[in-house]
Structures are given as structure tokens and as C-alpha cells.
Amino acid sequence: MTTKIANTVRQFKNVPCPFCGLCCDDLVVERNGKDGKKLKIAKNGCDLARRGFEAPVAGAVPKIAGKKASFDEAVAAAAAILKNSDRPLFSGMGTDIEGAKAVLQLADGIGGVVDHAASHALFRNFRVMQNSGWMTTTVAEIRNRADLVIFAGTDGVSVSPRFFEKCIWPKKALFTNLQKEREVVFLGRGPSIPSAAKPPRGGKKPTLISYDTKCLAELFGTLRALYHGRRLDAKQAVGVAISDLEKLIEKIKAARYGVIVWASGQIEETFGDLAVQAIAEFIKDINETKRFAGFPLGGGDNALGVAQTCTWQSGFPLRTAFGEGHPVHDPYLLSGRRLLVEGEADALVWTSAFRGDLLPPKRPKDTPCILIGVPGMKVSPGADVYIPVATPGVDHTGSFVRTDSVVALPLRKLRDNDLPSVAEIVGAIETVMRGGA
Amino acid sequence: MLIRLKGGRVYDPANKINGKIGDIYVRNGRVVSRPGTEKPDQVYDLSGKIVMAGAIDLHSHIAGGKLNIARILLPEEHRDMVEDRTRLKRSGSGEPTMTSFTTGYRYAEMGYTAAFEPAMVPVNARQCHLEMADIPIIDKGCYAMIGNDDFFLRMLAAKKDKKAIRDYVAWMMNATGALGVKVVNPGGISAFKFNGRKLDLDEKTPHYGVTPREVLLSLAGALEGLGVPHPLHVHGCNLGVPGNVETTLDTIAGTGGLPMHLTHIQFHSYGAEGDRKFSSGAARIAEAINKNKNITADVGQIMFGQTVTASGDTMAQHAHSHLANPKKWVCMDIDCQAGCGLVPFRYRDKDFVNALQWAIGLETFLLVDDPWRIFLTTDHPNGAPFTSYPHLIRLLMDRSFRNDMLATVNKHARVASNLGAIKREYSLNEIAIMTRAAPARILGLKDRGHLAVGAAADITVYSEHANKEKMFSKPDYVFKDGQLVARNGRIVDVVWGTTHVVRPEYDSAIERPLKTFFNDYQGIALDNFVVREGDFPEDGRYRFKAHPTKKRRAA
Ligand code: SF4
Numbered sequence A: 001m002t003t004k005i006a007n008t009v010r011q012f013k014n015v016p017c018p019f020c021g022l023c024c025d026d027l028v029v030e031r032n033g034k035d036g037k038k039l040k041i042a043k044n045g046c047d048l049a050r051r052g053f054e055a056p057v058a059g060a061v062p063k064i065a066g067k068k069a070s071f072d073e074a075v076a077a078a079a080a081i082l083k084n085s086d087r088p089l090f091s092g093m094g095t096d097i098e099g100a101k102a103v104l105q106l107a108d109g110i111g112g113v114v115d116h117a118a119s120h121a122l123f124r125n126f127r128v129m130q131n132s133g134w135m136t137t138t139v140a141e142i143r144n145r146a147d148l149v150i151f152a153g154t155d156g157v158s159v160s161p162r163f164f165e166k167c168i169w170p171k172k173a174l175f176t177n178l179q180k181e182r183e184v185v186f187l188g189r190g191p192s193i194p195s196a197a198k199p200p201r202g203g204k205k206p207t208l209i210s211y212d213t214k215c216l217a218e219l220f221g222t223l224r225a226l227y228h229g230r231r232l233d234a235k236q237a238v239g240v241a242i243s244d245l246e247k248l249i250e251k252i253k254a255a256r257y258g259v260i261v262w263a264s265g266q267i268e269e270t271f272g273d274l275a276v277q278a279i280a281e282f283i284k285d286i287n288e289t290k291r292f293a294g295f296p297l298g299g300g301d302n303a304l305g306v307a308q309t310c311t312w313q314s315g316f317p318l319r320t321a322f323g324e325g326h327p328v329h330d331p332y333l334l335s336g337r338r339l340l341v342e343g344e345a346d347a348l349v350w351t352s353a354f355r356g357d358l359l360p361p362k363r364p365k366d367t368p369c370i371l372i373g374v375p376g377m378k379v380s381p382g383a384d385v386y387i388p389v390a391t392p393g394v395d396h397t398g399s400f401v402r403t404d405s406v407v408a409l410p411l412r413k414l415r416d417n418d419l420p421s422v423a424e425i426v427g428a429i430e431t432v433m434r435g436g437a
Numbered sequence B: 001m002l003i004r005l006k007g008g009r010v011y012d013p014a015n016k017i018n019g020k021i022g023d024i025y026v027r028n029g030r031v032v033s034r035p036g037t038e039k040p041d042q043v044y045d046l047s048g049k050i051v052m053a054g055a056i057d058l059h060s061h062i063a064g065g066k067l068n069i070a071r072i073l074l075p076e077e078h079r080d081m082v083e084d085r086t087r088l089k090r091s092g093s094g095e096p097t098m099t100s101f102t103t104g105y106r107y108a109e110m111g112y113t114a115a116f117e118p119a120m121v122p123v124n125a126r127q128c129h130l131e132m133a134d135i136p137i138i139d140k141g142c143y144a145m146i147g148n149d150d151f152f153l154r155m156l157a158a159k160k161d162k163k164a165i166r167d168y169v170a171w172m173m174n175a176t177g178a179l180g181v182k183v184v185n186p187g188g189i190s191a192f193k194f195n196g197r198k199l200d201l202d203e204k205t206p207h208y209g210v211t212p213r214e215v216l217l218s219l220a221g222a223l224e225g226l227g228v229p230h231p232l233h234v235h236g237c238n239l240g241v242p243g244n245v246e247t248t249l250d251t252i253a254g255t256g257g258l259p260m261h262l263t264h265i266q267f268h269s270y271g272a273e274g275d276r277k278f279s280s281g282a283a284r285i286a287e288a289i290n291k292n293k294n295i296t297a298d299v300g301q302i303m304f305g306q307t308v309t310a311s312g313d314t315m316a317q318h319a320h321s322h323l324a325n326p327k328k329w330v331c332m333d334i335d336c337q338a339g340c341g342l343v344p345f346r347y348r349d350k351d352f353v354n355a356l357q358w359a360i361g362l363e364t365f366l367l368v369d370d371p372w373r374i375f376l377t378t379d380h381p382n383g384a385p386f387t388s389y390p391h392l393i394r395l396l397m398d399r400s401f402r403n404d405m406l407a408t409v410n411k412h413a414r415v416a417s418n419l420g421a422i423k424r425e426y427s428l429n430e431i432a433i434m435t436r437a438a439p440a441r442i443l444g445l446k447d448r449g450h451l452a453v454g455a456a457a458d459i460t461v462y463s464e465h466a467n468k469e470k471m472f473s474k475p476d477y478v479f480k481d482g483q484l485v486a487r488n489g490r491i492v493d494v495v496w497g498t499t500h501v502v503r504p505e506y507d508s509a510i511e512r513p514l515k516t517f518f519n520d521y522q523g524i525a526l527d528n529f530v531v532r533e534g535d536f537p538e539d540g541r542y543r544f545k546a547h548p549t550k551k552r553r554a555a
């Protein structure tokens, strides 16, 4: 982490991008400017990546109650807040695995609660694993194997702009003829960036089936019934003609390796986990006789990497409290957002090391906030303590887990920046807290 | 600092010491020779105590993505079993899918100083190392899963020569930081992705048209050629299928003398005889192992109770998913390389099949003559959590206890098993072989598993006890690299162990086709796939030690 980058190194190839859960690793990034801190994507990437890599390094001054402070003062102020807190919440958690480890160690030591900004989306999936399980697949399997890809309530590209380029329409595939065989079905809306989802020349045109987007669970319940040959009296369900759904069932039956992609963060009904469960159970049914798999899309701000780390350390994927001296988990009651709204957390440590627009949620006025955020992050009301943080994969090395929660990628250091990492900041806070104990 | 362990009864089978009373001296983490006049800084009086090297578990699923899926699947397990943080220890939870810190503490408390993760999926290797870095005290390492990966199967189908396969295997071990190579249901995980539901030893896989036997021989030959100390670690075909004893015998017969390690062999020793079409094949398996000196095996003993089966074998796991208890399970196809399946399971002593599985494991332990070639495992967590080892040791060492337990299980299983008639009781020396000397030898860990001068001072001291479960649960002292880490079964200090790897040489020409494959199909850059020590923080938790290969056999 401390190794300096030689001034002559001006271009990096195969750079992994930590700015969404897909973690594309083919970017070419150039380093410019006198101090060598200005980055520019020279090849590959997308708007989201550009915003991340090319974000200006400004406003990197720690603050206490809005006033400039030294790093040590800010760390001491953060430690003082945590000392006075009985149940601090550590959330946001946009950080690399190394940062997550540091936060978990501190939370375990002082009895905090750990969650992630994206946990509302994550737990729609985790609840299904906790209740009934599922069958899923990963990026390279879809890329090489899928002949039918159904997007259930997501367009793919609004979560990961390059999803089609990397996963659906690569140049080559091992087991599927991309032109003749691979077919895409959108359930819901068409792609928000049509160019990003365009099939290659000669490829099949996607099918769009619109439905009442608040009824994803019901849509899959209906599909499941049709798949099992049940006859329905109704002519339509959740706003779709049954005949259209029957056509989809034919495609599903004809597929060799079908995949259903969903983005739990984009599911519009309140109990999104029921929609995920309906999809998962449908997939299990299909697998009685043929192959099909699910693919949960999401994982921005390293949500999966942080959840994985919390799981191997505590046994639970976030929404975990250490106040009783051991991990206690509740997928509803320990939601960070709920704890803040209900005033059940008496301090907030909010970490966002990947982007400036991951803001802490609303909280009671008397709940102090320690913000570990990228330079220039604006929060309102202001944080009680603000410590600017380096970005993993830009300013220092780190580890990131892709949305399929299998592939862990190394994040690279592309420039020298004096900013400390999440691990360093949290480590410093812990040291102060221990020293004063 | 010089430490003297004075007057204990030493079992150090690697050095042919079988219960001799003697002293051991330790300095800077190593066993040293008796110093001249220098006075030790510390003396432990071990008269009446038993001294062995730290125990080594060569097959235990302690890290990697599939275990995390199992943890998420089973919040109830983690709710029921919690570990409090202390001044020394981090908190944790669970038992079959115990969390990382707790795993290190529990092993060390039991006198184990190393455990090896046998199923590292290459694309998940980085995560596996990140997770192992959170397992304190003990040494660790992992075996890379090869044999269902599309790059390898393509090579095999294209009849690439032995050198190319060797280069690939060596490259993969380097790239993932592996100590060995494991194959799981050779070709079968790939077949399942093509909707194959069954694959016999000589059956051709869909698409590639290669057979499991070809996969086995190719990989075992590659490792032998490379001089990797640990032979191919084999999870064979037809796991859990009644009648699979024939496949296993066929596998053993067809090795052509190549060394192979057959893992959790209990799950592969089933006959299909009797009214219930399920019988013990243990005697035949043991006979085959006794005869074929190139074969080693670990048992994968089951114990009654709740656990979860975690395996790369999606074909078998999916087939058994209807047995899930509680009723939830996960299967996953993984990135042109592997798969994983998690099925919670409750083994019941009153159930015929489960009781016979229990007996088959014990029969295998007792009928294989050579303790250097049979290893003590429960395939944690598949058969039972590793915390049941002391109980298992008692079953092996104490016939009357074993028969008492046998009397409580399903009576049809009791009749179907030969266990009650087996008289053998393991000796302390044999236990020391199967849990220390033999695993160190078969993994190529020259300075572990024994207590000669120069060995790492991983040392466990027990009080002799008639109840062997008691004796092995809570050793008096456990030293890790010379540091006292546990006392009377409680952690007294936390240190960080070593990750053992082997880095066989390869011709870098293999990187060209690999680069193309990764670019065209894998969808990640080869450069980012490779796990480098420098990718990890320098916090003392990522210490890798590369062990030498054996002399390479002429190509
Ligand atoms: S799709 Fe996601 S990972 Fe890929 S370049 Fe864009 S932001 Fe980065």
C-alpha cells in the first residue's frame, strides 16, 4: 500500500473498476497532470466508471463540526464520539474488503452494529437464501453458455452499464452460437441505454414483455403455474396476455441453459424478497429436468465483498450487532436505516470510499455522524466529524467481490495520494480508543 | 528464549519415537538440540504427560465462497452457537460452518496447529486467502480444484500432450497459491452444466467427450511429473450413490500405480445389497487400500446431528437436494471452472442409512492396516464438524465404548455392519501417525508433524486419561511455532500461522493460450486472476511458505 508509483508510469492496463458490482477489469487508465493525480479513462469503461476514476481530488481536509482540523484531531474527535456511544452504527460501508475487516474489528470491539448502504437490496436476496435457497450462476457461465437470458424487472444496464458487453454480447462464447442461439427477453421495461444492450449484427432482437411492475412475484407465480401445465381461466395476468406468457414458457422449455437476471434493488414491490423467492423457486422447478439458473445483479459499493467479510467473521451477512459480546443478527430489526430512523443507534459511522453521492440516511438531530468519505463529499446536515478517504482501486490496492459473489478481484493503485484508506482511518480511531481505555 | 519441555512421554512416529520419556527444547519457534550448560528461560514439567507434534487436518472446509453461502443459508446455526469476544479473542458463531476466528481458536484448543481447505475454486482463490487470513493461530493452505474447468477439459479433449497439462497444473497452483490439487467428480460438474445427471468412471462427458478416468489419470500424472508432494486429491464419481463401491474399486484398480488420495472415502464405499439396497463396502475398500500402496484415503466420518454438506459436486448435491434438512439448499455453477452445492443435513442414529454410514466410516478406519495411509477427517462440515474429532478418536481407541455406541443405533444397520466384530483399538502411536506424521508427510511439510531438531515447534501436550475423548478435547498445552497459545483447552495467546504453498515450475509458454482463453471466454484479465502475495496487506496475516517439489521425474 505504501509503494510509490514511479512518475514515468503514465498508463495502466487491465484496470479493475470498482464503481459498480460488475467490476470490469479491462480498463485502460492514464495519469496526467503535474502531480500525476489526474486520471483519465483511455479505453473501455462507461459513464459510471468515468465519474469514479476522473473524480477531482479536491476538498480533502478533515473537519470537525464543519471546521478544518488535522487528521489526528479528527480521529480523536471520532474516537470521543464512539466512546460516548452505546450502540454505534457502522454503515455506508462502501469500502474494500480490507476496510471492511477494519470496521468489523472495531465494531466487534466496541459493540457496534454493521450494515451496508445497499442492504435493503441485499437482504431481498439473503432472505431467500435464509428461507429456501436458490440456484445461481456467474458471469462467465452466462457469457459462454446461456441461450436464453430473461431480465426480470431490470434492464441490466441501469445497474451495470456494460453488462451486455461483458456478459450477454461478447465477441465469442464457448458453447452458444451468439448469433443464432442467444436470445434476450426483457420483463418490464426495455433497456434505459438501448445502445448498451444492442445485439450484434445478425443477433436475435430482444423481446419485451411489459407487466405491472409492482407485481413481479405474481408474474413468476403465474409463469410457474403455466410451466407446470396448469390452465388458467384468465386471459391475462399482471397486465400481460396469458398467450404472451405461454410463448415465453415455450422459449424456456426450449432453452438449454436459461438464465433469469434480477436486480433486487430495482424490484418495485414492498416485499421484494417474495419476488426473488418466486423467481428462485421457479428456477428450482425447471432444474428438475433441465438446466436454468438465476443471476442476482447489484453489488455496487462492494456490497458483496463487505457482506462476505461480515459473513465469514460473524456468521451473518450484515445487519449484525456486536453489543452483546457476540454477533446477533436480525434481517429486519437490525437494518441500519431502521435503527437510525427509530433512534436506536446513538452514533453513525458512514463510510463511502467509492463515490461522493452515497449519502448517510436521515437520522435524529442528536445522533452524531462520523463521515469517512471521498473528497468533496457534501452532507447535510453536516457531519460532526469528516475524514476524507482514499478510493480503493484508485489511490491504493484492495479487494473487491463481483456481483456473483464468487470472483474476487484485486484493486490497483493508480496514483500517489496522501489520503488514508478506510482501513487506516478506522485503525487509527481504534488505536486512540484503546490507548485512552 | 529457550524453553524446556521436561520429561513428557513423547509420541513422534516420524522419528520412530513411540512413547519414550524425554525432553524437548524449543528456541525461536523451532525444536533445538539439548543445549550445553545454558539454562532454559522456561521449564514445563511434563512428567506423566503425553507429548505429540501439533495435529494436522488435511481435509476441512474452512474457507472460501461455498462456506459463506452455507453460513448465510443457516442463520439458525449461528444464532444457537455463539462465541463471545474477549480481551484476546474476536467473537464468532456457528459450529459446522463456524466463523473464521472461531475456527482458529477451536482447532488450537484441540491441539491442532494446521488445517487445509480442500476445495478452492480458482476464481475464488483470492477470497479464500482473504478469509484464511482471518483464521488465527493455525497454519493453513488449500488445494485448487481442477478437472471440471473448461480450459483443462478443452486441453484434454484436444489430446494436448502431458507437458502442456503439467504446465497448466503448475501454472494454476502458482496463480492461486495452492498446496495441492483436488478433483471433484471428475468431469461431472461440467457435465451437470450440460444437464448431465450421472457420470460413471468410463462414461464420456457431454460436449468434451472425455471420461472421468482420463481426467483422473491426466491430473494425477501431471502432479507426479511435477513432483508436487501431495498426490491428486480425489473426490470420486458417484458420491453417495448406493453401489458406488464398485466405482471406487475401479478407480483404485485403474491408477496404474500413480499415487492418489481418495478423500472422504466413506461417502464412496456403499454397496447396494440387502433389502434396502444399501450396504457396507468398507471391507472391500480397505482391502484394496491395503493392497495398493499408492493409495491413501481420508475417511469423512459422519456423526449424528445437524450439519450441512458443502461440496463442489453440484451433480451429487442437486440429486440429494430433496434430503435437505431444514428444507433449503443452494446450487451454483461457477465461472467455467467449477460449481458448488450446499445441502443442510441431519444425520440420525435411528435412521438405517445414516447409522450404516457411521459404521462404514469406522469400519474403514479399523480395517485399513496402515495408519500412514488413512487419515482422520469428518470432511468438516460434511460428515460432522471437526470439533467431533476427540469423540471420533475415542471410538477408534476404545472398543467397549464403540460397541456401546453401536448398541444405540438403528438395529438393522447394526446387523448389516461388521463393526461389532472388529477388535482393533488404535494406539496412541497410531493416532499420532494418522493425525500428525502422516498428514505432514503426504503434504510435503517437512518441518511439521514431528519433533526432531529443526522442526517447527508446533507441540501439543495431553494428560493421559482413560476417556480418550476427554484427553483429546483439552490438551494441557498447545505451542504454535514455540509460542504457548492454549492451556487446558483455552486460548491464552493469539498468533498468526503460515499459509503453505507449492510453486512448481512451468514453461511460461502456457500463458499464451491462457491469456487468449481468459480474454475471449473467462471475461477477466489473466493478470487480475493471478493471486500475488503483494496484493495483500502487510499485516503479518499473509505469510506464505513455498515448499519444494520432489525431484522431477524424467519427462
Ligand atoms: S460497468 Fe461497472 S464495472 Fe464496468 S466499467 Fe462501468 S462502472 Fe465499471
Ligand SMILES: [Zn+2]
Residues within 6 Å of the ligand: B059, B061, B118, B263, B264, B379, B382
Ligand atoms: Zn470435502
